[in-house]
Amino acid sequence: MAENSPTVLALDFDGVICDGLIEYFQTAWRTYCQIWLPSNQTPSSNLAESFYRLRPVIETGWEMPILIKAMLSDITPAKIEQDWNTISHQILRETHLAAADISQKLDRVRDEWIATDLAGWLSLHRFYPGVVERLRSLLQSSVKPMIITTKEGRFVQQLLQQQGVQMPAESIIGKESQRPKPQVLRELIAAYSEVALSLWFVEDRLKTLQVVQQQPDLDAVQLFLADWGYNTQKEREAVRQTARIHLLSLSQFAQEFSGWL
Numbered sequence: 001m002a003e004n005s006p007t008v009l010a011l012d013f014d015g016v017i018c019d020g021l022i023e024y025f026q027t028a029w030r031t032y033c034q035i036w037l038p039s040n041q042t043p044s045s046n047l048a049e050s051f052y053r054l055r056p057v058i059e060t061g062w063e064m065p066i067l068i069k070a071m072l073s074d075i076t077p078a079k080i081e082q083d084w085n086t087i088s089h090q091i092l093r094e095t096h097l098a099a100a101d102i103s104q105k106l107d108r109v110r111d112e113w114i115a116t117d118l119a120g121w122l123s124l125h126r127f128y129p130g131v132v133e134r135l136r137s138l139l140q141s142s143v144k145p146m147i148i149t150t151k152e153g154r155f156v157q158q159l160l161q162q163q164g165v166q167m168p169a170e171s172i173i174g175k176e177s178q179r180p181k182p183q184v185l186r187e188l189i190a191a192y193s194e195v196a197l198s199l200w201f202v203e204d205r206l207k208t209l210q211v212v213q214q215q216p217d218l219d220a221v222q223l224f225l226a227d228w229g230y231n232t233q234k235e236r237e238a239v240r241q242t243a244r245i246h247l248l249s250l251s252q253f254a255q256e257f258s259g260w261l
Contacts, residue, residue: 005257006143006200006222008188013149013156015204015229017131023124025051027113028064031106035065035097047071056230057084059205060150061175062102066091081232103175107152114158122162128228130254132163139167143257147172148184148201182212185221198222200260202248204229206238209245224248224260 014020025048033041050071057080058064066088070080073091080087092099113121138145147167149156153174160167173184181203188199203209204226212218225231225239228250239247252259 004261005198007192007195007198008144008146008200009138010146010148010185010188010199010201012203012205012208012226012229013147013151015231016202016226017127017135017147018159019126019128020124021052021055021230022048022126023121024055024064026124027106027109028068030109030113031102032065032068034105034109035102036069050077053077054080056205056232056235057081058230059207060099060103061106062099063088064106065102069095110152110155114155118158122159125159127163128250130250132165134254135160135165135167139165145171146188147174148181149173150175152176180211181208182215182218185212185218189218189221200224200257202226202253204231206231206235206245213244222246222261226250226253 011017014024025043028051029043029047032038047068051067054067054071054077058067063084067080069091070087071077075087091097110121135145145167147156149172151174153169153172153176156172156174157167157169173179177184179187181201185199185201189197192199199220200222201209201212202224206225209223209225212221212223223245225236225245225247227236227247236247239245246261248260
């Protein structure tokens with residue numbers, strides 16, 4: 001394996017492989033309605049667009065309906081962007097809700113939607129241009145692609161299969177694994193301890209990459225921020241000032257690995 005190519009390419013799913021913003025909002029809204037029972041269950045026309053713009057603050061699924069609650073509570077977008085962790089946990093406390101319970105409700109909404117209208121659910125997802133083709137070529141190459149995501153693995157597998165991508169189940173590490181991404185990266189390093197591993201990780205959430213960056217035992221992992229995903233211009237500019245995290249464009253992603261660094 002050449003030095004400028006990975007042995008294992010770890011990829012986030014939402015915001016790197018798949019654009020699920022429309023489904024994200026619709027699932028979040030349905031879950032919000034189940035929790036808070038609004039009298040009008042038709043979202044206002046501008047709510048979805050506001051949700052899309054604020055999507056970069058979300059790390060895991062339970063935050064999705066909480067974000068809608070925050071927006072409908074007249075918390076400004078600027079405040080949400082600046083202090084989302086505090087706001088989201090404050091809403092949990094004030095409403096006596098548990099993140100795990102919300103997460104279960106969200107997954108149940110998705111499961112019921114898939115069971116009753118699979119075609120409709122699948123249609124709300126868009127794969128970024130060229131990414132499916134790139135995945136297919138990687139699966140036929142010496143590079144091993146892995147998906148590390150906070151989405152349920154079964155949802156990822158259904159979406160990939162609809163695109164004709166047959167990813168082995170063991171290559172998809174989803175939310176059900178209940179392991180943070182840095183820990184998954186450590187496990188990949190351990191699994192390949194007998195070979196000269198070159199591990200590259202593509203993520204669209206800057207905070208996730210920064211957490212990995214802070215782990216001394218993960219210094220050898222090459223980190224990439226997908227500039228087409230759920231991040232902000234401010235975050236992309238910040239990455240340009242760092243040597244440890246590389247800013248990656250969609251056109252670069254489709255190219256040979258030698259063009260990534």
